[in-house]
Amino acid sequence: MDVIKGRNSCTSSCTSEELADNAMEDLRRGPWTVEEDFKLINYIANNGEGRWNSLARCAGLKRTGKSCRLRWLNYLRPDVRRGNITLEEQLMILELHSRWGNRWSKIAQHLPGRTDNEIKNYWRTRVQKHAKQLKCDVNSKQFKDTMRYLWMPRLVERIQAANATTVPGGFTTTSTAAATNNNNMVNIPSMANIGYNELNAAAAAAQVTNSNYTPENSSTAASSDSFGTHLSPVSDLTDYYNIIPVNDNSNNNPNPDYFQPSGQLGNYSETSLISPTTYFNPGMDFQSLEPNTQLLDGGETLDNLLNVEDIWFLQQQFNNNM
DNA sequence: AAAGGCACCAACCGCTGAAAC
DNA sequence: CGTTTCAGCGGTTGGTGCCTT
Missing domain, CATH: 1.10.10.60 (Homeodomain-like)
Known part of the structure; x- marks a missing residue:
């Protein structure tokens, strides 16, 4: 045209x-x-x-x-791409938005077939929703850190897990090597059509922005030699905290069952949680955040990156940090 | 089954910068 | 060189469908 x-x-x-x-x-x-x-x-x-x-x-x-x-x-327009925003696209949006802010048109240029309007709607309905749940501003450092250090690594893991289970011929060991040796960039074949360089950059940013964070000490890597094939079964965000159950009379595994319904803390002791300032301050020490070794299915959307316990927990972090 | 609430998304509005006159 | 017109961008709104009560 x-x-x-x-x-x-x-x-x-x-x-x-x-x-x-x-x-x-x-x-x-x-x-x-x-x-x-x-x-x-x-x-x-x-x-x-x-x-x-x-x-x-x-x-x-x-x-x-x-x-x-x-x-x-x-x-x-014939090349308008319809349907759900993929994990790869979500990762791209998070990364590019952290770089450019609300430059929807510019972000859309890196997501072929997606319109600025669609991305803007996605951001407002999905991402801002979480900020609202956390009672923090979407532009606050806390929220940006949450995206960068929790959601984006989580998305990378899920993308890799999805590819590990769906790509014929197996992808697990090679992706591990790529993530480890090639500047921690992910190697995901299906990303070829959606701005591969930018996506690699996004994945790299998600994984290595803090030098302490590597696939090796992520919850996924710790759970298996086959990178991406195993994901934590516990609430997504709690993967990254060293949560020690109180009155744990059965085992030492952090488990969502220790949380009680409706967001109550259940058997956990608040004092056992990593200090909010440790997590949210600049130069966060991710080595202090012990990964757990649980298994879990992957999710499909950003929404799945947070659950009730995550929301509740982060709210405590934000409240304590204000 | 009906009502209310909520989420999503298409469409509109106001503004700005660029190009044409 | 000022004015007009247009394209494009980001923010906002309204309609619709789904879910919950």
């Missing part, structure tokens, strides 16, 4: 009468009809996109140029 910039008048076959008629008619608003979509697609197929105001008139659409442009870019 050719994008023509400038303010040239309509160059297609519409007449001046048509232009005048359209200009006098009331503009439509709200959801697009199938007929309108069809008109827009047809017109762009024949004349290309750009010059949206004149395009809207010439295509016989009682819409503003803005509306047409948005409809095309966010919905009708």
Whole structure:
């Protein structure tokens, strides 16, 4: 599709009468009809996109140029990718947002087929939701640290786990080597189409921003020689804390069962938790955060990176830290 | 089954910078 | 060189469907 910039008048076959008629008619608003979509697609197929105001008139659409442009870019464009945001894309969004902030368009450029609108919606509905649950500002250092040091490594693990279980021919040992030896970058074949370099950078940032954090001392690596095939069964965030059960009369394994329903702390002693300042201060010492050795299934969305216990626990951290 | 709440997402709005006149 | 027009961006809103009570 050719994008023509400038303010040239309509160059297609519409007449001046048509232009005048359209200009006098009331503009439509709200959801697009199938007929309108069809008109827009047809017109762009024949004349290309750009010059949206004149395009809207010439295509016989009682819409503003803005509306047409948005409809095309966010919905009708053939290369628009629809469906759930993948783990890889989530990781990309987290990383790129930490780098650029709310530059949705710029972020979208690195996620082929995704629109700025979609990414923006994703951020507001999913990521900001967690910030709200944690009662902290989405732009606060605490929240950014949570993303960078907890969610992103977690996403990397899950991506690797997903690929380890789905890629034919096995991927477990090679990915371990790649993650360990190649600047801790992940080696994920399915990422090839979505900004591989940036994704590697995102994965690397998630894994090595703090030099103490490596796949070797992550919960996953500690759980198995086969990197990515085993994930912790305990609440996602508690993987990273040295939580010691009180009155543990059965075993020494941290287990979500020690938490009671509705977010109560159950048998845990608050004093056994890693100090909030240890975790949230700059230069966090991840070596002090003992990984557990449990197993768990992988998740699909960022939402799964937090559960009730995580939310409750982080709220305590934030409250104590304020 | 109905009502209310919530989450998601398409679409709109206001603003800004760039290009054309 | 100032004005006008347009494209694009980010923030916000409203509609819709799903879930819970």
